[in-house]
Structure formats: structure tokens, C-alpha cells
Amino acid sequence: MSPAYILKRILLIGYTLLVVSLIVFAITQILPADAAVMMLGENATPDALAALRLKMGLNDPIWMQYLHWLAAVLQGDFGSSMRTGQPVAPAMLEALGRSLLLALFSIGLMLVLAIPLGIVAAVRRGRGADLGVSFLSYIGVSLPEFVTATLVVLVLADWLQWLPATGYVPLTEDPLRGLRHLVLPVLTVSLILIAHVSRMVRSELVDVLQSDYIRAARLKGLSKRQVLFKHALRNALLPTITIVALDVGYLLGGVIVVEEIFALPGIGRQLIVAIQARDLPSIQAGALIMATTYAVANFLADIGYAWLDRRIQYD
Amino acid sequence: MPSIHRRDFLAASAAFGGLGLTGLPAFAQTTPRRGGTLRVSVDQAVSKLNPLVTRVNPEYLVAELLYSGLTRLKVDMSAEPDLAESWTNSPDLTEWTFVLRKGLTFHDGQPCTAADVVATFEAILDAKTASPARQNVGPISKVAARDDSTVVFTLSAPFADLPVTLAYTNAKIVPASVIKGGLEKLDRQAIGTGPFKLVSFEPERQIIVVRNEAYYDKARPYLDKVEVVVFPDVSAEASALIAGDTDLISTTPPTEFGRLQKASGIKALRVPSGQFCNVNFGCDQKPFNDVRVRQALALTVDRAAMVDFVTEGFGSPGNDTPLSPAYRFHAELPAKQADIAKAKALLAEAGYPKGLEATLIASDRPGQRTQLAVALREMAKPAGFDIKVETMPHATYLDQVWKKGSFYVGFYNMQATADAIFSLLYTSNAAWNETRWNNAAFDKLVFEARATVDETKRRALYAEAQKLMYAEVPSIIPAFFDLLGGQRDWVEGYQLHPRGAVFRLDFVSLGAKAPKRG
């Protein structure tokens, strides 16, 4: 893995973000909402509006506005929210932190469950266990988050009353309550991940188990376990790294709904609120931050993959 | 039940002038326990902290904890002293004098004087501040300080309700210095004279306040601390109360009320109110500029069913006038009945024999708006109305439809006085003239009423006004909501306020069984 490759990938991230920023800016600029009106509220007077428009440079040509905006963004200034009047970037990053917490817990749970499931399914291929796993994974993949979420709330929170239905408590404030509030969202998010990844692990492992070198290993007299854990697994798990990275993309999308339903003030929920309130700076910041997270996740995944899999000659 | 409200107004104010010193609530039998943390939940983010520009109930709730006005609203909708200990008025009702309590201080320690009051009201009346109070505090033409503790309001017209209108949710006193320095300062911090001081402010999550030791009333507040928790999901909000995570729900939708009634350890709260969901007509443009069309649509509404659909039965049918029985000047009029045949006829008369197409716009918050729209759509079908329902995010609605649209669903809290609701929505110079009904006769009645002191005369005038609306239907008001809420048994001294925007949490205390909270 040459430095040139890494540099290339970093340049790509840059390009990605440029494109994303263009798209996001374009969309937000044509959203049916007058930024000035949004800020001053419905009782604003025309003169006040005009003054604000001038101040915000809303009368400049679009591309000018874009450049100004981009310049500001590059200095980490996304402007301040039209709803609360607070600077957007800090709020969004804080929200991102909460989302990442959710994501990390979900990925953790996924790794703990998905990989064993996948292995069992692959090893017991075609038998009950396999069918069971693939049935579950089909359910998981096919249930939209909002369905899963509503059902777990209905059952675990309202009927059994084991866990709080929604809300968020910082772990720093009260770890126990914080965790209790995280359980349902994490369950919801990880269900789909587990379904997806266990399927991946299974199919990868099945392929590997049919490969020549596994047969060779068996014919060298190694036991099934040795072959599985020493020879097969690493080869099967490698590709799943990339899958997980791609799933981060899904995660970011999925958290939008999940956070909305569980009132978890992560970046997804912030975005929905922002979108519903036409809070343009927040939308722009949120979308860009999401894209960045995704791009970085993939970058890390590629690097990790390359590092783990010596075969691949990157450049 | 309206009888409680019946009290001669000037007598009332004079009486309070005397009583004001103690300011003890009438209903507090035993002296309430001091201390404890109350966790109250709200169903929307508290994004505005500046009391002059707050717009939704949760924001009012917080503003009320942190700030005080000259007067405040009692549960019976009459005014009681707040910062002002007494007031008097000139016989012609155009000049009002308010006397402030002694030794008032803001949270930052500086004294609160007449100067601050004057500055505040000038700010409110300044269009640039964009305060909703501007059109709701009454016809004030001039505010002046006679001395440090006396403020004189000069009105542009005789106005009897001033002490009540001054209790308006946005008419909270803020320091003159802040106003000079720029009101943005109040976006993040609170410098008021209210019973509580701000500790932390997270608009989307929770607001924490603690007792203001320097509050003018040494007895109140009873609570050490109030945590306002934001629950964007109403059913989660109810679950939280049932689970005991919260102590009090300020308002809960009918869909959740049933659970609260069933749950143990919870007192479900309900009070009839003037809060309503209505269908606004743009009376200045086709097709609704034709009164017959409006009447026709009104005739299609099965109001009993509507009460079920929109309020789940926790409400009362409306007669297309905004004054519910909860209002002091409510006039008894024959309940409107659905009459499809008559509606058809009227519609044909108005030139729509083949029926009429229209798009009814409803914002998605609160859910009742859409429910009303969809229900109306079905009810109106047989009469030949083909209504297309369009829902949109609240922000878009405010931006594009509100006050501009010609056919959309509105949603309003009860106002303190008949005059307030009329001049907020229906007079030609209404702050939010949604219907552009612009009915001269109506304006005249309302204007006369506000200058009339004599109870019976006033009642007659308002009755006339209501008859006009009953007949001309500037907007369909099919049902009034009872306000619903819930509290744990250990919460004492809380009364659901029909106004919907008033909470009086400084009168609330926690019983012995209340859980200890940090």
C-alpha cells in the first residue's frame, strides 16, 4: 500500500466533499423558504427583512453565495441556525457524537452476533441452523427501521415497560439511564446490520470453504476446527470489513429514522428538524458532516483492508 | 360553570390591589412542602428563550418560570398582580397607572424599576422586535414612568381589559440595559424577575431552572428545581409519566389521555377550554368570498362526530364562533346541525350546482389539524364538495400558507378575553387577520365592547358579534378541545389552565411520596 495510494484516496475524499457541498448547497438554495423570513419569523416587517437579506448577502448571485459559503465552511464556520440563532457546526458535531455512539454500539452488537451466526450458517450449510439464520436475516433486511422501531417500542416499552420508549440521557450525566435509553435504538439499528452482515459472512465463508486451499488444508490432515479458524475465517472476514464500511453509509441513513422515532438528538434527528424548519445552515452542515463521515469510514476500511490483505497491491 | 367567572371587573382589580401584597393562591389550604425537583415534560422543542418572541406553549412555560409580567392570569381568566402590586384607571378607560412592588431585582442582581417596564413595552411595541405581544397587549399609545415604581399607560382608545391583556404570554419584563445592548443576549441566557433562574438550556432536550431566592414572594416558589424535558413523541411522553420518569405533562393529546386515566398513581387532568381547531376561509377571494359557500360547507359538518374525530370525545361541539362556554362572554346559540340538502341548495344558489373543488391545507403539527381536514373532506363529499387535503411541515405552512392561504386549518389556544381572541383573528385590524372577513359591523361591535364597562351592555355587544360570526361563518369552528394533561399523585397545587399557555408552576409543590431527584 503505497503513500501514493493513500494520497490518492485523500484527494478523492476532497473531491467527494466538493461534489457533495455543491449538491447540498444547490438543493438548499432552491428550497421553498426565504432564509430571512425563516430567521425573523412571521411577524417580521419588510424593512427588517430587507436589511437582513442585505446582511446575509441573499441578493448576491448564487455562485457568489456558494463561494462565500464554501470559504466560510473551509474555516469551519457553517453559519448559525435560523431556528435557535446558535452557531451550527458545534451543535451538529455534538449531535454527530451522539449518532456515532449509537452507531458504535450497534456495530459492536452486530459484530458480536452477526459473525457467529454467519459461521454457524455456513458450516451447517443447508441444515436447520442455516435456514433459521437466513430466515432471520431476510426478516431483518426487509423490515424498515420505522417498523422495527415501532414494534420494539410497542412491546418492550409500552406493553412490558422494561425500557424507556424514547429520549436521550448523556452517559456522562447518568450512565445507567443513558444506556437504558440507548437499548431500543441500538436494537433497531443493529437488527438490519446483523441480518445483512451475517448473510455476507455466510456467503463469503461458503465460497472460501469450497476453495482449493481449504481442501488442500483438509488433505494435509488438519482438523475441521483448525481449517475453519486458521485458514477459512480470516479469508472470509476480510471482505466483510468493506461491507461494514459500506453499512456505515446505511447506518447514517438509518439513524435518521431511528433517531427521529426515539427522539435521540443525533445528527439524523437534527437534520430532520432542520429540514422541517427549513433551517438551511443546519441542513448544509448536517449533510456535509454525514458525507464526510461516510467517506472517512470507507477510507479507513480500504486502508484497513489493504493492511490486512497483503495480496492487494494498491496504487 | 361559567358562573365562577362572573365578577365585576373593576371591583376585581381594586380588590386585588388590596390583596396583592400577600399574593397567596386562594386554593392553597395547608402550607405546601418546600423543596424537591419537579420534572415536567413538553411536546415541542423550546427554541426561543427570549420571552418577547416566544411562540409555542413549551416556550411560554419556560418564559413564565424565568420572567414576570406586570400582571398574571388566574385560572378564572381574571388578572392578578405580578410585578405590579396594584393599578388604577381613569374613568374614560384611556389612562392606566400601575404601581410596582418594592425591591424587585433581576436574576443578575440589578434592580427592576419602572424604567425597565417602559423600555420593555417600547421594545414590544417596536415592530423590529417582532413580538407577538405587539398586537395583543391592548391599544397602548404611550408608556411612561412617573417615578421608579409607577408606570402610566396612555391608550389610543378606551380599553377595559388592559390588566388582563398585560398578562399576555409575551408581555414579560426584561432589563432596559439588555434591550439597549441588543435582545440577542436573551437567546441563550435569561435575565428576568421570575420565580426561577436558568441553569442549563438545551432547546431539543431539557431546560433546568432553580429557585430564585430573590423572588419577590418569599413563600414561593415551593420547588427547588424544575426540569423541563422535551419529548417530541407524545406517546413516549405519556409513557414517561406512567413510568414515573416525569411528574407532570402540561398537555397531552386525547389519544394518550385514555392511558393516563387507566394508569395507577396518576391523576389525569382535564379542563374545558376555548382551544379550537378551525377551517379558515379566505373571505376576500373566490370561492369563499361568497357567504353561501361558507354556510354550505358549515352545514355539512356533523359536529358531534367531529368532536369524536378530532378530540376523541374530549371536547365540545362549536358553533363557528371562537367563544366557547369557557369564555366569560360566551353566548348561548342554537347548536348547528348538519343539513346536506340545504348545503347542496346553497351551493347551487352560489353557482356551483355541480359541486366545488378546493384544496384544504393542514400543517402536520399538531395532528388534529390533519384529522379535522380529512374528516371534513368526507363529511363534505355528499354535498358536492370535492376537497383535496394537502398536509405540509409546520415551517412551510407558516412560510407559505398562514395568513395568506384561502382555505386552511388553524389551531388556537384560548385567549384571556373575548376581545383578545376577536382582535387577534377576526377584526379587520386583527393581528393575524386570517380570514380577511373585514366585517365593519363586527369591528364596530368589538370596538364598542372593549370600551364598555357595564357587564350586561358588554355581554349584549359580544352576543351580537357572535351571532354575526354564527351567520356569516368566516371560519368553521366545529369543536373545542378540553385541555388534557396528567400528573403523578405526589404533585400538589397544579391546576390545568384553560388558557393553555399559562402554567403557574411556582404554586406547585411535591408531596411526601415524591421521589428524590438530584
Place this chain on the structure above:
Amino acid sequence: MATPILDIAGYHLDYATPAGFTRALDDVALSIAKGEVLGLVGESGSGKTSLAWAIMRHLPKSAREAGAIRLTGQDLLKASEADIEAIRGKRIGMVFQDPSTSLNPTLPLGEQLAEVLVRHRGLTRKQAWAEGEERLARVGLKIPKQMMRRYPHEASGGEKQRVVIATAFACQPECIIFDEPTTALDVITARQILDLFKELQAETGVASLYISHDLALVSQIATTVAVIHRGKIVERGAVADVFARPQDAYTRKLLAAVPRPDHRLIGTTPDKAARPLVEVEKVSVHYGRKPFLGSLLGRANTQFTGNREVSLSVLPGEILGIVGESGSGKSTLAKAMTGLNRFEGEIRFAGRRITGLGDMDRAYRRDVQIIFQHPDSSLNPRQRIREILSRPLELYGEPGARKDAAAIGELLEQVRLPASYADRYPHQLSGGEKQRVAIARAFASRPKLVICDEITSALDVSVQASVVELLVDLQKRFGTAYLFITHDLNLVRQIAHRIAVMYRGDLVDLVDVTALTDGTLHPYTRSLLDAVPAPATAAA
């Protein structure tokens, strides 16, 4: 004869399929004694590999067996899973066909050798690695220490196969199965591996079962040979006898099919004086484009050269053989000549200069046709044979020419396929048949030159023979010239008039067939000739 190490008696093997049981091995009886090398010869699908799996006790669940496979008296069919695991790699070793797939890409070579020693000889990892090094040295790897640490992708095919062999010999097994150990390797490497095998075999005297499709090769190394056909051992005996006096018809067919340089199939000789049909003049081909970022970082151009200034010419009706190992640029040239690669230099055809794809007009395309190596990828799976064959007719057929079913039928019969095949899809044909269709497509336009790019290397010996025969026959009929690209020297020496040898993109030799045996040759050509075993009967 000593008591056999491996003794297979009356062994039957069937696989369960939806259609019932299909017989894979039928009453197989074999035995290998110490120091003996049994060459098991058969074409694909003959069941030779099934036999290997059966011996290794590595059969799918659908397998049903009968008979006995004894390893020094112990019947493996009755042995328990545990016993088998103890036997595999310890008492029976195996060398696989393709080292690049039989080694785990994510484990160091050393580890894959050492683990066997740890498993079967109870060595510590440290000891195992130490011994592993010796073993690698023993199989002729120059730098064993480094080699131990390398990953498969860091070693050449030959090196990898040596590691595999070292692994197979690691525990001094009594018996080793070699499953076509050289087929995946280049001719010269294959030779070296073969020598290594002989050496080790002689030294350890291990009983070897050597599976191969290549009679010539087997004749080189086996003491006894068994010919397997459709799961039956049709003939077995000492190499010399079998090759000299084959009893079974199939064996004879097989032997006949083996290409022998001395047995020429071509009578005609092109008229040397005639004006060349095609002249390739200093043609060079470069692959890969300069990577944008690479150049930005000032890194060296990563392009590599497929052909370097290759010049040759083909006479009308001449068969010019092009040999060389994979990656030597044979196919690259073919692609260049058919406009599939852009190239530098020029091609002269019928006096016209062609410097690029643009110059290749209808006439040129009609006269120069190409046939590819893999028939299943060169026929569009979603087109019927009729469509496939009708295209060239539509493209090049003279205005009056017939494109009807009859014409298609003729084309098919030309390549000895029933006309009824016109309605079939490629996947309904066998490999040989597909290749015939490809040939028919090439000849549809009555070309003057047909480029055959390894067209027989994917086929079995007997099929290859028949295809070659077909080509020769067509050449007689139409006097077509061929550019016959192959890695099989023996084959090309049977049919080519001249032979061009390519090595790493260069044309190193261009000589008349007759001149191959004598004359001054490029050292590479020499080693190539030495590497190719001459078939047994030449010896016999």
C-alpha cells in the same frame, strides 16, 4: 513385486444426482508398491480425480462406494474420521494441480508447511519452522529463509509448487498422489518440477500415484501406467509395453492423438517465392496508460510492453506457428493484427499499409479472421448458432451470396457438425463442438489468413487431435494460411511450416521446422526444446 503400499480392489463410486446415481468409478483395481510410480492417464471426466479424492477420503455426501482401498493393509473405507485425519498428510501426501489456488493466500508459505510438521510430527512451532527451512532448501529453493516468510502472491508459480511438494514430502509419507502437478506451469518450470519429482521419488522411494492427461509426460516418469476411461481402468501395465503395444482401442486412440514432432500432418509447402500475404513490420504494443496521479508524483511510467518491435511475414497457405510461454506476447500480437490492440509499427496486407484499427477495412477483416482460446467465451451465450454463423455471411458475403439455412448448414457440415445444430444455443454444445462452431464462423468469409490463438489448449488430447485434423483439412481445401499460436511445441511441430518463438514480448527465433533440431538457435528456444518431453513411442 513387494507388498503394495496402496492397494485398490473392486472399487466402485457413484454420485447421487436428481436423476439417480451416476457411476464415477467402475470396479477399479490398482496397486502401487514402494518405489513405484503409477501413471494414471485419462481425459477430463474420466474419473481420475475422483479416484484421488476417494483415496484421500474426501468425497461429497452424495458419494456411494463399494470395494476397498488399502494403505499397507488398512482399509481406508472403514477408517474413522480421526484415523483419516491422522493419515492425511502423514502417510498419504498430495500435490495439487495449481499451486496458486492450493495455497492459502493469507498465510505465509512457511506457516503452511510448518503446520503439517506441528500437526503430524508434534514439533514445536519453532522446530517446525527450522525444519521447514531445510525442507525448502531440499526442494531447491535458493533463499529458504525468506521464502518461509513470503506470502503466496510474493512467490512464482514454480516456487509455490516446490513449497507444495515440500509439504507433501514433509512427513516422509508412504504414498503421495500427484494430481497434474505441472499442468498449470510453464513448459520450462514444469520440466524443473518434473526433475525435482524424479529426484525426490528416487531418493525417498515413495509410492507415487501420478495423475495426468499427458501421455507423453507420463511416459517419461512412470514405471507403470494405467489408462482410465469413463471410470474404468481400460489398460494397465509397464510403460514400455502399454506404449509399444496398446491392447485397448481407447488407449490406441489416445496414443494416436498425442502430438509427435516426427509425425507431420502437413504435406504441402508454401511457395517461398510468392509475395507474402501479411507482413508484420516492427509492431510494438504497450499496455496500461500512464496513471494520472503517478505522473503527478513523478513516478515512473507503469506501462508494460506486450510486443517489442516484432517483425514477421506469412506466405499464402503457410502455417506459421508461434510458441512461447504465457505472457510472452503471442496473443498480444494476434490482437494487434485483428485490431483489438492499438500498436506502433505497421502491418502490410496485400500491399496495403495498415497502421491501426482505422485502416482495417472490410476486405482486410474478411481475409484475416481470428479464433479464440476459450470457445465458451467466444460464442455469445444468448445467440443461437444460426445467428452466430449468419453474421459473417451478412457482413462479408458477396451481394448474391446465400445466407439461408442451407448456407448455415453447409458451414456446420464443413466443420463436421450436423446442420441441426443451427437451432442450438452454445451451452447445449460440448467444448470441442463449440470450438468447431468458432472455426466455422472464422471460415464463413473464406479468409486468406486465420489466426488461431491457443485454440486447442482448452481441449482434451483426443478432441484437440480431431480439431487439428479439421484445421489441416480446411487448409488443404481452401489453402488458407494460419498463424497458429500455442505453447505446445510438439503440436506445432506437427503442422507448422515455420516456427516463431516469442519470449517476454520479443521474437527471439523464426526458423523453419526442419531447422529446429539443428541450426543455431536462441538459448531460450533450446531450453524450450529440452523441456518438452518427446512422447514414449519415440523412445520405444
Place this chain on the structure above:
Amino acid sequence: MIESLRRMLRSPQGALGLVIVGLILFVVAIGPWFAPYDPEKMAPLMRYKPPSAQFWLGTDQYGRDILSRLLHGARATVVMAVLATALGTLVGAVIGTISAFLGGRSDEAIMRTVDAIMSIPSLLLALLIVNLLGKSSLNAVLAIALAFAPGMARVTRSVALAVRKQDYVNAAIARGESAAFIVGREMLPNVVAPIIVEMTIRVAFAVMLFATLSFLGLGAQPPASEWGLMVSEARRFMHLSPWMILWPSLAVALVAIGFNLLGDGLRDALNPRS
């Protein structure tokens, strides 16, 4: 094709998927005729009824028959999803093929841009677009189509490149066939199959995405009986009648499962390796 269909029926997922999807399409086609009631007929006295002989799946907050609403809603939900996917596939296929065809730098540029767009979560992209165009089923369809296009472009391109490498394409080029013929007759028929597979699976996503949009109040609008919308409306009445939310949720899930199974079945059937 017939033969691969047979192969698909042999694989359990394929068969099951075919059955489910068949059932769904059946409902889409003639479901409304089976609806026992008018899906918009309100009955003040029949609200929040649990499943019964009269109302098989119960009634909702207006006393409307849930079964009838589901049967009618199938169109709104499935047809829209299929439409969106088809649209997205079309756009994506065009971009992908062009990119593969151009090759070289332009190919790289296009693909990098596609990657960039793909780094915006499709739900977010859809959200933004719908907000831009205004909320309605049609705009939701457009949004989903646009959100899908990049992914489909990637798939198409990789498939096209793989096919491009095949010798029969080389043969065609060497034969001097026109670009049109090569793309149209030689390449496309072989590209289509894998794309259809990808499409089928994406329909499942589309159904979920579309429902999610409606759920967030950005897709279909009341009183439509789109399933996602039904779920989001029902949430408010969860405690008055859980049935209201259960049925449409299950319906959405069933459709997604059906198309997922069918897609996998198709893949196995069309892929020679299996």
C-alpha cells in the same frame, strides 16, 4: 429464460419469492375489487375496532376498514416503488453504460462523481429532494429514483465492463461490427440479466424507502392509504388500537421480503456458478 425460471423455482427462496410477489401483484392488480368496504368511508361509531368477522383486520381512527385500505394502498405502495426503481435503473444504466463505453479518464471522472453522490445516504438525499420538490407521492418517486441512479450506474458499469472483456465481443470487433450492433446485440442481452436481478432486490429497498418517506410525512399524503403513511398515522393511536399499526407494518415487510427473496432466487438462477 424458461429454463432459468425452472431453476429458480427449484431454489426455495426463488419459489417463495415468486409466490409472494405474485400474490402482491395480484393484489395490486385487482385488490380493490376484493375490498369489502370503501377505504375512505368513515364510521364514527365503528372506530378502533379490533379484528372481527365484520372487519377482518379491524378499523382505524375514522372507523375505516383497514383491510380495504391495505388492499387499495397496495397500488400506492408497490407501483410507486417499482416505478421509482425502474426510473432509477434506467438513468443509472444509461450513465453506467456510457461510462463503461467511454472508458479512460472520463469513465474515472464519472465514477468518482457517482461515488461522491453515493456518499450521501439515499434516505437523506431523498429527504432533501422531496423537500425541494414538495411533498407528494410522485416527488417521492423521483427522489427515490435519483437516489438509486448512482448505485445502478455502478452496477451496470461493472457488468458492462465484464461483458466487454468477453471474446465474443472481441470477435465482433475483429469482425468489424458497428458499435451499435456490438452494444445492442452482443452486449446488452448479456448485461440485462444481472441488472434485472439488482433491480428486483432494489424494489424491496424502494418499498421500504418510499414507506419511510411517507412515514416521515414526506411521501403520500392523507387520506391516501399508502402503507407507510398508514403506519405513521397509526402511531398516534398505538395505545387505542395496536392493530392499526401492526397490519400496514407487516404488509410493508412482506413486500420487501418477497422482492428480496425473488431477487436472490433470480440471481442464483441466472448465475451459472450455482
